[in-house]
Amino acid sequence: MKAKVQVVIESEHGQLIVHDVATITRTTFSTGTLGLSLSEGKNLLQHLQASIVNQQVSEWLRDTRDCPICGSPRSLKGHHSLVCQTVFGKVQLDSPRLRHCPCEKADHRSFSPLSKRLSERTTPELAYLEAKWASLMSYGLTVDILSEVLPLEGQINTTSIRRQVERVADRVEQAMGPEKGIYLEGMERDWGKLPRPEEPITVGIDGGFVRGRDGKSRGEGHFEVIAGKSIAENDSKCFAYVTRYDEKPKRRLYEVLKSQGMQMNQQVTFLSDGAENVRTLQYDLNPHAEYILDWFHITMRLTVMRQMAKGLPGEEDPKATEKALDHLKRIKWYLWHGNVYRALQAVEDLTWHLDCLEPGEAQAKLFKTVEDFERYIHSNQTNITNYGYRYRNGERISTGFVESTINQVVSKRFVKKQQMRWTERGAHLLLQVRTKVLNDQLRDTFEGWYPEMKEAA
Structure with a gap:
């Protein structure tokens, strides 16, 4: 034939x-x-x-x-x-x-x-495919898969793919409005006239680290990436940025909330680990916002101190470990019920107990950790709520969903399987394309730039 x-x-x-x-x-x-x-x-x-x-x-x-x-x-x-x-x-x-x-x-x-x-x-559809797949896998694998299924052998390479991702991300960044200190819209007297909002929006924010290109060893040269997830009634969206590079972090989060239909009369709950750069990010975005220190990070610190307390020597005081564990139990109970004043008193009692013990390596390490914990609670005391009450009412108290977001947005592409070293700019731009893909927004973005793509679909 x-x-x-x-x-x-x-x-x-x-x-x-x-x-x-x-x-x-x-x-x-x-x-x-x-x-x-x-x-x-x-x-x-x-x-x-x-x-x-x-x-x-x-x-x-x-x-x-x-x-x-x-x-x-x-x-x-x-x-x-x-x-x-x-x-x-x-x-x-x-x-x-x-x-x-x-x-x-x-x-x-x-x-x-x-x-x-x-x-x-470069035609828009090829640019879209290159940017999409490069955000999900390494540049080398992107070249391999596109060359395998399309007639592109020898016509694309890792450098051209990386530059395409950066061009797309730069265009997304340029379309974003300028950074502002406060994003409250309208007048307070008009907020009550707005339509009844949907269910509250919950925003979880956490940080991770990416290996920098300038590091001389595995332990050096890492820089921080902030990632988060916003959960509305029938929608969830993620965002991410490199802290030392991004000049519009608050605008970025605001745009995510607006895309989910946030109104000025709608409740928004922010959950974070209490870090300084995260605390400043979440303020002045919504007049009805509620800021909560993540319970997961509190219990994680308490768990570390419990393990350290078990290593206290018992020659001078056989019940040193038992007393330290009892203090930690009281601290956790007070914090669970939102009683910061009594929790800080219990922390002070623990430091007095440790100060009375015979000096040693285990005692010194635990003493320093307890002091750091006291500063941590004191700095975030306004964001500590009655976790027990929220838990019994089915409200979120932890950023467990953000841990999976960090893994999905950052770790899978930048840390775990990809042994690349990144520049802050390169990582930040790739994160913007990756979050667009994970939010199922990249195609809509391209169709906004090139209406012909929508007509041909």
Whole structure:
């Protein structure tokens, strides 16, 4: 069997143009010869794409040859080649250079209409695919998978993929409004007139670390990434940024909340680990916001101190460990019920108990940890609530859902399996594309930039 594939193009003037695209030959019949092979399909698409693109360019150039003022044909100065990257392979185009008509007012004597029209040499759909897959896997694997299923062998590489991600992220960043100190909208007297809001929005924020490119060893050169998740009634969205690079962290979080329909009369609950850079991030975004110190981080610190207390020597006081554990139990109970005053008193009792013990390595380490814990509670005392009451009423008290977000947004792409070292800028820009993909917003973003993508879908 021999099958010829042709493309028949009908011009706007009704002329039929036929191009031979491929010839498929089959001499045997089996599962392996059934239909088109992957290589044949890629070859077919590449030749079909080239035929259609060249005809599009030819007709457009013919329509733009004449002067728009007097209608006289512009004279030809020369030709040069122009390469355009498409989903189905590179297409080399003939780009004529025309002289301006004497009746045209121009800064230059000649111009290339095709170069001016195709200012971007990568089609939107290819840019979308490159950015999407590069945010989900390494640049090398992105090159491999796109080259495997599309006719792009030898046409893309890790550098071009990385630059494409950065271009997309830069465009997303430029579209974001300027940073402000306060994001409260309207007047307080008007907030009560707003429609009744939906269920409260819960926002969890936490941090992680990414290995920096400038580190000289595995223990050096890490920088912090803040990531979080906002959960509305029927929607959840994540966000992330590099703390030392991002200049619009509060704007970033505000845009996420607005995309979920946040109103000024809607309750928003922020859960965080109490770090200084996180505390300042969540303020002045909503007048009905509630700020809660994450119970998980409190219990994590208490658990560490319990383990350290079990190592206290008992020569001088056989009940040293038992007393320390009892103090820690009281501290936890007071904090669980939101009694910060009594909790700090119990912490002070514990420090007195440790101070009376015989000095030693275990005692010194626990004493320092308890002092750090006291400062931690004191700094975040306004954000400590009655966790027991919230828990019994089915309200969130912990950022456990954010731990999974850190793993999904940061660890899977930057830390665990990808042994790359990152610049702060490179990591930040990739995070913006990755969160767009995880929030299922990247396609909508591209369709906003290129409406033709929505029409062709």
